[in-house]
Amino acid sequence: MNEPPLTRLIEDYRLRVENALDRYLPAATEPPERLHAAMRDAVLGGGKRVRPLQVYLTGESVGVELSVLDGLACAVEMIHAYSLIHDDLPAMDDDDFRRGKPTLHRAYDEATAILAGDALQVLAFSVLSRPDSGPRDPESKLAIIQCLANASGTSGMAGGQVVDIEATGKVLSLPELEQMHLLKTGRLIQACVKIAALCCSGLSAEVSQGLERYGRDIGLAFQIKDDILDVVGDSQTMGKTAGVDQALEKATYPGLLGLESAESKAADLARSACAALEPMGSKADRLKELAEYIVSRQR
């Protein structure tokens, strides 16, 4: 039997998580209608769905059923969507477009955008704590909630966003830049790998540690590639404005290392991510392909 190519799986899982998100998000006909409509627009209006993909591919590699992973994939995408809404606000990056469309505070208003973000964050935890989503074992569910909460808080995404804002217009050292991105993007991507692995109770320490390392490395590689695309990418292909980082005087890898070194750092990280999965043998093939995809993507 021929295995489907990764591009096919990416498409399948994208559709799968979008269907699941549609089910978990409150209907736009249910009050408060405007808030629900804003949440749905923000979450269902496109996106690469890299984080859900990470959840599904990791879960599959350790033998977890897809239906167990749906709630987790939705929760991380809701957290991601909320962070984009708040990052785009006038008080933060003040972005007018996202994925080729007006940002949420432009399409609605600032108050609605703030509240839609708030409500999406908490909906993620509502989904994870539901008896009918995620793994059955309550201890695993709690470990997943703990992991995602910590990845989103001040030692993760929210902390990274503050460092990002404070760093704007300053010259960072490479360790400072790396720390910022580990927090801002890395922890959540790492959490995608970890929460999927937490659905499987029988993992060896070797495999768990390998996945931990893999998550860390591809999280950083993903952000470096994002920085690179902001420089070399085409606004049309990416669905967002290229060159924004430079205009905002953001600290980036290409800015600090030059384009070529940034590319090779991303490739190194993808390789080391794959090396960490050796204990899993061929079960890790898809995850290795994903690492490749993350650093070679054009959007």
Add this chain to the structure above:
Amino acid sequence: MNEPPLTRLIEDYRLRVENALDRYLPAATEPPERLHAAMRDAVLGGGKRVRPLQVYLTGESVGVELSVLDGLACAVEMIHAYSLIHDDLPAMDDDDFRRGKPTLHRAYDEATAILAGDALQVLAFSVLSRPDSGPRDPESKLAIIQCLANASGTSGMAGGQVVDIEATGKVLSLPELEQMHLLKTGRLIQACVKIAALCCSGLSAEVSQGLERYGRDIGLAFQIKDDILDVVGDSQTMGKTAGVDQALEKATYPGLLGLESAESKAADLARSACAALEPMGSKADRLKELAEYIVSRQR
């Protein structure tokens, strides 16, 4: 042995929750320092601590140890603090003062205030999912997380805030106003009662339902009293600007019913809250006193 008066307990529990909050909040010396400092200022800078009090008194009435309740009390106070930070933002109520001090976006900046709110909300769920906080039983912990997540989301606090914003400058009917306040304030206060009760596994359906009703009634009574204090209260005593609702053209109970009817509605609710606790006998005495306190307070 003489029982201490409620005023003494209010003070004891206030100190207790403030100590616990101090432990759960990241140190201001730990990076990102500015974000942590903002979170600590927002949470530790005063407040009546009515929600934690509710958690402690309910828990005690059904025999739960105080140490089990600390995490829950902190989580609800963090959620409450985050909602105040976001409600005060320029895009929402645009308040410059809170508890006699500059609001968080005034003392820091808007971006920090948005992120501090975001981080406090997720810290609440981090605390609740910790193995060393709340009840030991993982099923109970999950039920508590589910309850608090739903009370904070679009069918609770965040939903109520949207309705509040949309209703500003409009004339609401009494059922519309009641629905708005049930969402905005009521659900979280109700959740305080419910999550404390969830720490006790052996409650009869009669007692559970009584507490549910009690929580609902005092949640609404609390908001009506807040509206009344905004009209008749003294800015000095309250530590916030009186008359704000009227200036903002907010829909309120005194505005809709007149002061006298609003007062008597609050008193009626306190009475019906107490009546719902009859199945608990004398164990509910403190909760009844609290209902009285809520509608007779001057701040």
